[in-house]
Amino acid sequence: MVEIQNDTSSVLHIETYYYEESILMTTKGSMIDYTTILSLVTCIDLSNNHLSGEIPKELTKLLGLRFLNLSNNHLTGRIPEKMGDMKILESLDLSVNSLIGEIPSSFSAMHFLERLNLSYNYLSGKIPTSGQLSTFDSWTYVGNKGLCGMPLPDCPVYQTPPDARVKHEDDEKLDKLLEYTSIVVGFVVGFWLFIGTLIMKQAIRFAFFRRIDKTIDWIYVQFAVKLAKLKSKWQTMT
Secondary structure (H helix, E strand, O other), X not given: OEEEEOOOOOEEEEOOOOEEXXXXXXXXXXXXXXXXXXXXXXXXXXXXXXXXXXXXXXHHHOOOOOEEXXXXXXXXXXXXXXXXXXXXXXXXXXXXXXXXXXXXXXXXXXXXXXXEEOOOOEEEEEOOOOHHHHHXXXXXXXXXXXXXXXXXXXXXXXXXXXXXXXXXXXXXXXXHHHHHHHHHHHHHHHHHHHHHHHHHOHHHHHHHHHHHHHHHHHHHHHHHHHHHHHHHXXXXXX
């Protein structure tokens, strides 16, 4: 039997027909020594390393995982939304990294989650309050200046400043004034262009007024005929 101890504090006992792992893990605040044949990975502890970059989305496919510790690294980016699919996860520690963005709402589906530590990152937004997330205290989120909502202070209610509202109303009044002004100016310009054309061109002016005279004469004739018919009809009836 050969005993090998590597940097991850794992001891491998190698024989001709099986291998056995001995792993010392820190989870839920206690030290656990796992000495069993692992047919399914249920625990991952990569804390206190120099890991960088984003959390791999492939990690969220380990649906049998119960304990995940990635604390004290240099992880960046957002927490994967699919991490909420790890429904039997009992302990999740992502503290002391450089994670940004909001806490995924999918965390509400992690009904077995007993311990959560997201402290000392750069997370922001309102903390989801459904599911197990409603059971954690403020120490879970401490060190994230952008987070708000229970159990942290309430999120600020953003209202439009009074000066901005007044400016908006003034802008609307100015727009209406410009619209009405453009209509009036357009009417005046069009009218005087038409009148100016009549004044400048004698033939057009004469033709225009002749047309008006003919129209008036036609209206007068039609009115006279109608009136004569009405008088004749009235006399017949009497």
